[in-house]
Amino acid sequence: MSDPAPFHPLTPGTQPEYDTPSYGSTAKRHPQAALIAVPTTLTEANGPRFSPLHFPALADLSVTAGRPALGERIIVEGRVSDEDGRPVANTMVEIWQANAAGRYDHPGDQHDAPLDPNFHGEGRVFTDAEGRYRFVTIKPGAYPWRNHPNAWRPNHIHFSLFGSGFAQRLITQMYFPGDPLLELDPIYHAIADRAARERLISRFDVALTQPEWALGYRFDIVLRGRGATPMENT
Amino acid sequence: MPAATANQTIGPYWHLIEHAEWADLTRFGANGEVITVTGCVRDGDGAPVADAAIEIWQADPPVDAAFPGFGRARCDAEGRFRFRTLKPGPVAGRGNAWQAPHLALALHARGVLKPLFSRLYFAGDPRNESDPLLSAITDPARRETLLAHEIGAGHWHLDIRLQGAGETVFLTV
Numbered sequence: 205m206s207d208p209a210p211f212h213p214l215t216p217g218t219q220p221e222y223d224t225p226s227y228g229s230t231a232k233r234h235p236q237a238a239l240i241a242v243p244t245t246l247t248e249a250n251g252p253r254f255s256p257l258h259f260p261a262l263a264d265l266s267v268t269a270g271r272p273a274l275g276e277r278i279i280v281e282g283r284v285s286d287e288d289g290r291p292v293a294n295t296m297v298e299i300w301q302a303n304a305a306g307r308y309d310h311p312g313d314q315h316d317a318p319l320d321p322n323f324h325g326e327g328r329v330f331t332d333a334e335g336r337y338r339f340v341t342i343k344p345g346a347y348p349w350r351n352h353p354n355a356w357r358p359n360h361i362h363f364s365l366f367g368s369g370f371a372q373r374l375i376t377q378m379y380f381p382g383d384p385l386l387e388l389d390p391i392y393h394a395i396a397d398r399a400a401r402e403r404l405i406s407r408f409d410v411a412l413t414q415p416e417w418a419l420g421y422r423f424d425i426v427l428r429g430r431g432a433t434p435m436e437n438t
Numbered sequence: 439m440p441a442a443t444a445n446q447t448i449g450p451y452w453h454l455i456e457h458a459e460w461a462d463l464t465r466f467g468a469n470g471e472v473i474t475v476t477g478c479v480r481d482g483d484g485a486p487v488a489d490a491a492i493e494i495w496q497a498d499p500p501v502d503a504a505f506p507g508f509g510r511a512r513c514d515a516e517g518r519f520r521f522r523t524l525k526p527g528p529v530a531g532r533g534n535a536w537q538a539p540h541l542a543l544a545l546h547a548r549g550v551l552k553p554l555f556s557r558l559y560f561a562g563d564p565r566n567e568s569d570p571l572l573s574a575i576t577d578p579a580r581r582e583t584l585l586a587h588e589i590g591a592g593h594w595h596l597d598i599r600l601q602g603a604g605e606t607v608f609l610t611v
Contacts (some may be wrong), residue, residue, distance in 0.1 A: 208532065212537065213443070214442060218442070218444055218592075219445055219552055220445060220551035222551060222554075227447075227549070229447075229549025231482070232481040232483050232549075233482070233549035234600070235578075235601055236602065237536075237609045239606050240571070240574065241610040241611055242610070243532050244608050245530070245531050245532055246529050250497050251495060252495060252507055254506075256464070287439050287442055289439045299466050300452065309452065310451040310453060312453075313451060326455055327543075362449065371555075375445055376445050376446045391551070392446075393445075400440075400441060400455050401444065403443060403444070404443070
C-alpha cells in the first residue's frame with residue numbers, strides 16, 4: 205500500500221495565530237501547549253464527499269419564496285484551486301452572512317438593525333469541473349461588535365470549504381474592496397502577511413456585473429496542495 | 439501559485455449553516471455498531487464554549503451512500519455536543535503502521551481563528567498501545583485528553599479543554 209502524499213506545510217505568516225491579543229475572544233480560547241504535528245495519513249488525506257442529492261445547492265440567497273431581499277444585489281463568482289494550481293472540482297462551498305442592514309437572522313444577534321423576512325443568509329454551492337462556483341446574494345452590511353470601543357466588522361461573507369482531504373478544511377471570510385473598516389479590524393489583521401490578508405478581499409469585476417441587475421465580485425480560493433501524484437510502492 | 443487562503447474565525451453566527459441532523463451519521467441508513475459520542479467544551483477559565491461547532495470525520499468505515507463519515511454538531515449553552523455514528527475500526531498509518539480506531543475532530547468557534555484539530559480515541563482499546571500518535575505523546579496526562587471513555591453501553595464521552603489545566607492535545611495536520 206502506498207502512503208498518501210503529504211500536504212505542503214502552511215507558509216509562515218499566511219495564517220492567523222490562535223493567540224491574537226487584539227481579538228479579545230482568543231484570550232481564553234487559544235491552546236497554550238505546543239501543537240503536535242501528525243503526518244498525513246488516510247485520516248487527513250481523505251475527507252467527506254457531499255452529494256448534491258443529500259445536500260441540495262442553494263445558490264440564490266437574494267430571493268426567499270419568490271420575494272426579493274432588500275439591499276444591493278451582487279453576484280459572487282470564483283475558482284477553487286489547490287496550491288499546485290489544480291482545480292478543486294465538485295467540492296461543496298458553504299456561505300453565510302448578515303443582511304443588508306448588518307443583522308444576522310440568528311437569535312444571538314441583538315444588533316439594533318432590522319431583520320429582513322426575505323433574507324435568511326445561508327447558501328451552498330458546488331464547484332464545477334474547473335473548480336468554479338457562483339452565487340447570487342445581497343451585499344452584507346457592516347455591524348458593531350464589542351471587541352474594543354466603537355468596533356465594527358467590515359462587510360463580509362463567511363465561507364466554509366472541505367476540499368478532498370480533511371487537512372484542507374478552510375473556514376474564512378470574504379471582504380469587499382475599498383472598505384475603510386478593514387484597516388481597523390483585528391480579525392483581518394490577525395494574518396501577518398499582507399499579501400495573504402489582501403487575498404481575502406474580493407475584486408469588483410465589471411465583466412461579471414450584469415447590466416440593470418447586479419454587481420459582480422470575484423473571489424478565488426486556494427486550498428492546501430500536496431505536491432506530485434503519490435508514488436506507488438510496488 | 440499563492441499559498442493556501444487564510445482562515446478566519448467561524449464567528450458566533452455559524453448556526454445559519456447548522457443542520458441538526460448532520461450530527462447523526464447513521465441517518466442515511468448506515469449499518470454497523472452504532473455509538474453515541476458526547477463531550478463538553480470548556481475554555482481557559484473552565485467556562486463552557488457555548489457557540490462552538492464540532493466536526494467529526496472518520497476514514498473508517500469507508501464512506502458510501504449510506505454513511506457520510508462526517509458530522510457537525512453545535513455546542514449547547516453548557517458547552518455540550520452529541521453525535522451518533524458508527525464505531526470506527528483501525529486505519530492504515532504511514533509505512534507499515536496501523537492507527538488505532540479514532541475520529542478526527544475539528545473545532546471552530548468565535549475566538550478561534552483557524553480550525554483546531556484533534557482526535558478522539560477509545561479508552562481500553564488494546565490497539566491504542568501501538569498507535570503512532572498516542573505513542574508519541576509521552577506524558578500520560580496529555581495522552582489521556584484524547585481518550586473517550588465508555589460511560590454507558592455504546593456511549594463514549596470526551597471533554598475538550600481549549601486552554602490551561604487539562605488542555606486537550608491539538609494537532610498540526
